[in-house]
Amino acid sequence: MKYESGMQIIYDVVKKGVFIEFRNRSHYLEGPFPSQRDAIRAAEEHCRKLGWQNEPA
Incomplete structure (x- = not known):
């Protein structure tokens, strides 16, 4: 799935948040x-x- 330009998701391994x-x-x-x-x-x-609105890559 394609993210928008500048869109980031980072998992927080310490607190298990995002x-x-x-x-x-x-x-x-x-x-x-x-x-x-x-x-x-x-x-x-x-x-x-x-x-x-994500679209399949």
Whole structure:
């Protein structure tokens, strides 16, 4: 799946949360998430709610 230019998702291995950079704004989802995959899925869903329309690559 393709992210927008400048969109970043970084898993926080210490607190098991996820940092998000989306449209020049920073967000943090605290979790804890059971896995990195779950954290990234939550971050992507958060970005969808903010208007990201991902298209399959």
